[in-house]
Amino acid sequence: MPLLNRRRSAAKRAREGREHRRRAPRRPRPRAQSGQPPIISVEDGTVVYPGGHVGLDRITLEIGRGEFAFVVGPTGCGKSTLIKMLIREIEPAAGRVQIAGKDINELDHNRTPYLRRRIGTVFQDFKLLPNRTVYDNVAYALQVIGEPRSQIRRKTPEILRLVGLQAKIHNYPDELSGGEQQRVAIARAFVNHPPLLLADEPTGNLDPITSIGIMQLLYRINRTGTTVLVVTHDRDMVDKMRRRVIALEEGRLVRDEDASGYHDESTREFAARMRAEMGVGDEGGTNGDH
């Protein structure tokens, strides 16, 4: 019951926050596209943890459909908190979070799972099930949302081919390298082709060459039209990516800059440039993590 109360009061606080916002002057929408609402829109998003710690402090940002953006900042600045807020793992104390134009905290709680089906999520620690094979890990994600067996049999090998793991479908996670495990996690997140993919430090456990391989895979997914938001504390790498960078510090948004000119490069060009800029060799191949 305390949870219910917390939720209810969070929703109430959020409404109060919104009323407050209406009185305040509206910020300009930098990236508003004609017709469709942005895939992510956060207005004055504030997260307060139990105990009073402010995890996010009036964050306002918009991410358009099809973007490939980065969130950077030192450990503890609120990057994971932002991801959790976007998938409604935690509710903002004030402000508004919209996904594809819908305020996610207004949704009935039993609709939250359906929101999460439209957002793929990837984490630093992969979150694979150790007692299931690569194939079963991906298929499990489909089983638990009630996907028919015929669809599971069709989609699972297809997505594992896309991430380059068709040869390892019967292996268990502990028989794979870190990069391969992250590929399984990405396959699981992307198997339903969600319009939005969130990655929380996807390369945090990986070496630079393997990391480039994972970034290349995320870029390939972005090229299919999926919006990709990657969280990382590796500012160095992000600077070389030449993409939009949103910087957080102590829960506040301190920088939001777009680097133009590189948006149309192919996956191969992207990988080659990354390797050159990072000063690592070419021998890794497209998978880059063997």
Next chain:
Amino acid sequence: MGRIAFFLSEAIRALRRSAAPSVAAIVTIVVTTLLLGVLVPVLRASESKATEVREQIGLQVFLYRDATKAEIEALDKELAAIPHVAAVEYCSPACAKRELADELRGDLEGSIQELNSNPLPPTFKLELDDADNLEAVRAALTPPNSAGKPTPISAAIDPPIGQDRENATKIREVTGAVKIVLLVIAALLLIASLLLVANTIRLSIYARRREVEVMRLVGATNWFIRWPFMIEGVIVGVAGAGIAVGILLLGKVTIVDPLADDFALIDNLSTMGFAPLVAMLVAAAVLVSALGSGITLRRFLRV
């Protein structure tokens, strides 16, 4: 169809992995169900025994041995006229002796017959329309005299009236106390089963926390996440009840049934058919285990 298979395979997978707590929960359910399986018929029997006693409650009005025939005839009419008295039966000393001999059938029978004289008084037996009117009838039999002291309506009556009543009350008190003790034990065992099933499910949730995390992440609905745990709890309940019913059946065939052939008493005791009893026990076990799982899921599986 695919879903049900998925839920079942997940539940069985979990039970195999966490065998020890499941076994503890199953054993408790077996013990509880066994106790209930013995208790319920016994309670039902004692209840019907108590109602029998209640029905038998009447009043015995003892007369002095020197009561005259005229007095007895007059009293007979008076007694029949008292409200709530359904029937009046006169029992002479000879009749009383016959009845006593009947009751003491066996060793003592001979000694009764050997009595030269008959020490038993003549009696009126009153049947009441309802046991609750006992006090009213008793009061009508002994209205207060001018000094306010209760006095029998006839000089032939030998007070006090109706010792039968005390016996009946005692029987009721004893069976009542036994019933309460047994019910308390049964309730405690039910709570223990509930808690042990809840604990099993809690451990199962802990063992499968990765799966639960992934399910939430990819957007499984609350009920999709909960069903395997629910089914796991119910499997524990059904397994426990099944074992207990097996033991009860064995006990019925090997102990109760042979005895029932010898003693009319046990036949009277089996006031409940075996099939409805089994149905009730299985339903109770399933209910308790589902409740145990449900409580845990509410507490530990906030989705």
